[in-house]
Amino acid sequence: MDNFKLDKPTPYYLQFYSQLKKMIFDGVFKPGERLNETQLAKDFGVSRSPIREAMRLLEKDGLLTADDRNGFVIYSLSIKDVEEIYKIRISLESLAVELVIDEAAESEIERIEQQLRETEEAIHKGAKETEIISLNETFHQLLVDFSRNSQLAKLLEHVNVLIHFCRVLNFKGDDRAEVILHEHRKVFEEIKKGDKAKAVQYMTEHLQHDVEHLKGVLKAEETDESSRLTR
Structure with a gap:
């Protein structure tokens, strides 16, 4: 995450959406792994709000699924x-x-x-x-x-x-x-x-x-x- 830089003209949540999607495709996050919204916000040095919006978009794509603890899990292909x-x-x-x-x-x-x-x-x-x-x-x-x-x-x-x-x-x-x-x-x-x-x-x-x-x-x-x- 050290190489990730924000592009101010683009809404933050869309930048996080693209970055998290890339990390999923690159295998940084593994299928079945639970994503912690608070930890991600801390890692990126931002508030939880844009992270939450990005995760909702990823859920819409099917790359994240909601779990029973109000969090999200990386999609596992069956x-x-x-x-x-x-x-x-x-x-x-x-x-x-x-x-x-x-x-x-x-x-x-x-x-x-x-x-x-x-x-x-x-x-x-x-x-x-x-x-x-x-x-x-x-x-x-x-x-x-x-x-x-x-x-x-x-x-x-x-x-x-x-x-x-x-x-x-x-x-x-x-x-x-x-x-x-x-x-x-x-x-x-x-x-x-x-x-x-x-x-x-x-x-x-x-x-x-x-x-x-x-x-x-x-x-x-x-x-x-x-x-x-x-x-």
Whole structure:
């Protein structure tokens, strides 16, 4: 927290909201950990009011859940959550792929291809995991943007924070960056050909692979936690 500096033009609670969200995604706060509003205010050197407002926004995002002691606990992703989130993603992003084929301009198709090249370059130069996750996120966002469907974008926006939470976990394991890039390329090649059926098939398979990988990560974490508690 020593590197955190306040930006006076931006409301304090929004700055704390962004900072706390980053700390959750970076693993500074662990799933299931209880956040103490008073301690956070003390750590940041501010009153409790902006911290409280920030925590309410994080609760709205789904990253915090209220506990029975009028406090908040860091959201713990469950296998059921993964299944529910990805059912939404598969439905909406499969539709986005179809719409991109109908709606995207040639320059926009080229922009998606450029984004894949940027991701490949980042992987090869050994970029930080956070950078590669951001680039992968951009691939999916470009498909939504170029679908020209604002309602689809709004529906996905409601779960985007939890989707990002999944993306961070999804990078656990060997060669995940290369695997994900390969699957993105398969989707893109069919978009470029204008083959809706194949593009939807590959997007569905890509997201289903994510589900299975995430389930494996969560099960491994449960096993590790059980082992730790029984020592």
